[in-house]
Amino acid sequence: MATNRMFRTCPSTGLVFHQPAERLMMANAVAAAVFLLFGGILAIMVVLTRWPAVHLLAADRFYQVLTGHGINMLIFWVIFFEIAVLYFCSSTLLKSRLATPGLAWAAFWLMVIGALINNYAVFWRDDSSVMMTSYAPMGAHWSFYLGLILFAVGALVACFVFFGTLVVAKSERTYVGSVPLVTFGAITAAIIAVFTIASGAIILIPTFLWSLGLISHIDPLMYHTIWWAFGHSSQQINVAAHIAVWYAIAAIVFGAKPLSERVSRSAFLLYILFLQLASAHHLLVDPGLSETWKIFNTSYAMYLAVLASMVHGLTVPGAIEAAQREKGYTHGLFEWLRKAPWGNPVFSGMFISLVGFGFLGGISGVMMGTLQLNTLIHNTLYVPGHFHATVVIGTSLAFMALTYFLIPTLFRREVMFPTIAKWQPYVFGLGMTGVALFLMAAGTLGVPRRDWDITGAGNAFPYSFPGSAFLMLGLAAISGLIAITGGAMYLLNTVGSVFFGKRIQTPDFQHVRAAEGVAPSPKPVAAAIGSYHPGGGGALVAPGTFILALVFLVSFVLYYFINWKYLATVWPMR
Numbered sequence: 001m002a003t004n005r006m007f008r009t010c011p012s013t014g015l016v017f018h019q020p021a022e023r024l025m026m027a028n029a030v031a032a033a034v035f036l037l038f039g040g041i042l043a044i045m046v047v048l049t050r051w052p053a054v055h056l057l058a059a060d061r062f063y064q065v066l067t068g069h070g071i072n073m074l075i076f077w078v079i080f081f082e083i084a085v086l087y088f089c090s091s092t093l094l095k096s097r098l099a100t101p102g103l104a105w106a107a108f109w110l111m112v113i114g115a116l117i118n119n120y121a122v123f124w125r126d127d128s129s130v131m132m133t134s135y136a137p138m139g140a141h142w143s144f145y146l147g148l149i150l151f152a153v154g155a156l157v158a159c160f161v162f163f164g165t166l167v168v169a170k171s172e173r174t175y176v177g178s179v180p181l182v183t184f185g186a187i188t189a190a191i192i193a194v195f196t197i198a199s200g201a202i203i204l205i206p207t208f209l210w211s212l213g214l215i216s217h218i219d220p221l222m223y224h225t226i227w228w229a230f231g232h233s234s235q236q237i238n239v240a241a242h243i244a245v246w247y248a249i250a251a252i253v254f255g256a257k258p259l260s261e262r263v264s265r266s267a268f269l270l271y272i273l274f275l276q277l278a279s280a281h282h283l284l285v286d287p288g289l290s291e292t293w294k295i296f297n298t299s300y301a302m303y304l305a306v307l308a309s310m311v312h313g314l315t316v317p318g319a320i321e322a323a324q325r326e327k328g329y330t331h332g333l334f335e336w337l338r339k340a341p342w343g344n345p346v347f348s349g350m351f352i353s354l355v356g357f358g359f360l361g362g363i364s365g366v367m368m369g370t371l372q373l374n375t376l377i378h379n380t381l382y383v384p385g386h387f388h389a390t391v392v393i394g395t396s397l398a399f400m401a402l403t404y405f406l407i408p409t410l411f412r413r414e415v416m417f418p419t420i421a422k423w424q425p426y427v428f429g430l431g432m433t434g435v436a437l438f439l440m441a442a443g444t445l446g447v448p449r450r451d452w453d454i455t456g457a458g459n460a461f462p463y464s465f466p467g468s469a470f471l472m473l474g475l476a477a478i479s480g481l482i483a484i485t486g487g488a489m490y491l492l493n494t495v496g497s498v499f500f501g502k503r504i505q506t507p508d509f510q511h512v513r514a515a516e517g518v519a520p521s522p523k524p525v526a527a528a529i530g531s532y533h534p535g536g537g538g539a540l541v542a543p544g545t546f547i548l549a550l551v552f553l554v555s556f557v558l559y560y561f562i563n564w565k566y567l568a569t570v571w572p573m574r
């Protein structure tokens with residue numbers, strides 16, 4: 001098989017690209033951006049409708065647009081990008097040819113077709129506004145489920161191409177020792193993805209048959225339970241993937257090596273072992289499951305997955321701090337952080353992602369995942385507040401940050417508007433921080449999620465929310481428009497750079513004979529991101545990070561305590 005062995009080595013980073021892998025990464029990344037654009041346009045309408053002063057759409061349109069927003073963002077944008085990341089972490093980081101590019105293209109087109117069919121059901125047919133969670137017995141047109149199933153099959157095939165590439169790299173000895181940490185994180189994500197897609201199949205295939213009339217009945221509780229085996233795990237894929245991206249960016253920007261490979265790898269392993277249990281936090285008010293089961297899974301088992309995230313949240317900045325100190329930024333506790341390249345969107349995006357994910361997403365997640373406290377905010381706007389901190393500030397912003405690295409290295413184009421790129425993570429990150437905080441605030445005041453009109457005008461049993469709730473909704477909407485501006489800045493730059501940007505001339509693809517392999521790369525980026533760094537650990541090389549961790553801990557404890565106090569006030573013991 002002498003064909004398909006076309007490689008090029010990026011002269012500035014030393015990364016090795018296999019031609020078919022490169023094309024697939026580009027295609028998946030571009031598809032991701034297209035769905036982000038669509039989801040973002042829908043976000044404008046969602047935001048302007050939930051702003052009571054504007055109340056843009058009619059009720060039926062609102063639910064249609066909200067369904068499309070959730071699916072296009074959380075499924076199509078995020079997963080297309082993740083497939084590009086999987087190919088990068090296998091083929092590029094291991095300097096290996098991609099296994100079965102033909103199958104990878106089949107996967108890509110299945111995903112594209114699936115996504116189009118699903119959007120056809122929601123927007124063209126206009127009879128499938130069942131929200132992203134599509135809880136039975138609420139039913140959509142069969143094409144809604146078919147689209148999701150085709151998309152999932154495509155994603156599954158792509159995961160197998162990823163695993164196949166690992167096997168190829170191993171047998172062709174394209175790397176020595178263990179796979180790099182970033183690849184290890186991607187393996188975690190892909191393993192979880194297989195479990196996730198299997199759960200998705202178990203629930204969506206019967207629901208599809210039900211929509212065709214071939215099955216008479218779907219049990220709503222069973223649907224809810226299995227749907228969340230799928231829905232929760234898919235968030236764990238996102239977390240594993242974006243944390244792999246954090247490690248990659250720490251290596252790219254700082255040449256940072258993990259403080260301890262063993263600790264970081266064990267933390268990824270915890271995700272695989274404990275994530276399914278944590279899906280119980282979606283079932284806290286479901287009848288039919290015992291309180292013991294709920295409390296065990298959410299209060300004990302779940303913390304092991306949370307522990308893993310906290311380990312990464314500590315070791316990523318810790319590794320950056322250690323690398324910066326080695327470069328001589330040793331004054332005081334925080335010189336390493338002050339002197340970090342805050343004008344480089346690859347770094348600033350990643351760091352805002354890390355802090356926002358940890359402080360906003362992490363703390364609120366543990367709060368709402370506690371059985372008793374969950375009753376405070378269940379099904380309120382607090383829930384979207386929380387997950388916009390995790391999937392938007394955490395996952396989406398990390399992917400955006402990585403894009404600024406991929407434009408010159410993968411697409412070989414100059415970033416078209418560097419000043420816009422410089423500000424983009426701040427506009428998007430701060431806007432989204434506002435969305436998360438104000439939605440959580442509105443939720444704490446009891447404002448329901450997915451509610452077209454909280455004034456309940458014309459209802460037989462009116463309820464009036466305090467004025468502060470309306471204020472929070474207004475502030476959330478304004479923050480949302482700022483975040484959407486940040487999203488538009490990202491898309492303007494990516495689309496502009498990729499299609500119209502100035503080409504960067506670098507040595508092109510060349511035939512490499514299989515027996516020779518690709519020459520090991522001497523460049524620091526490839527060495528930092530693409531190798532296994534044994535050792536590490538031991539002395540406390542990151543005192544600043546340790547202080548940041550203490551700040552986190554104090555915020556965590558305080559917020560947790562405040563919510564128990566709050567629970568005591570709304571739920572008096574008599």
Ligand code: HEM
Pocket residue numbers: 040043046047050066067069070071073074077078131132133381384388391392396435448449450451479480481483484487
């Ligand atoms: C670009 C700025 C964005 C803004 C301003 C925004 C705003 C909102 C708002 C206000 C809601 C809640 C509506 C309600 O419950 O009534 C919502 C729902 C949602 N958003 Fe976003 N969003 C944005 C981006 C994203 C991204 C990037 C993702 C995923 C990666 C995402 C995923 C979701 C999901 C899954 C829902 C829930 C849909 C449902 O309830 O079925 N959003 N968004």
Ligand SMILES: [Cu+2]
Pocket residue numbers: 231232235278279281282
């Ligand atoms: Cu969950």
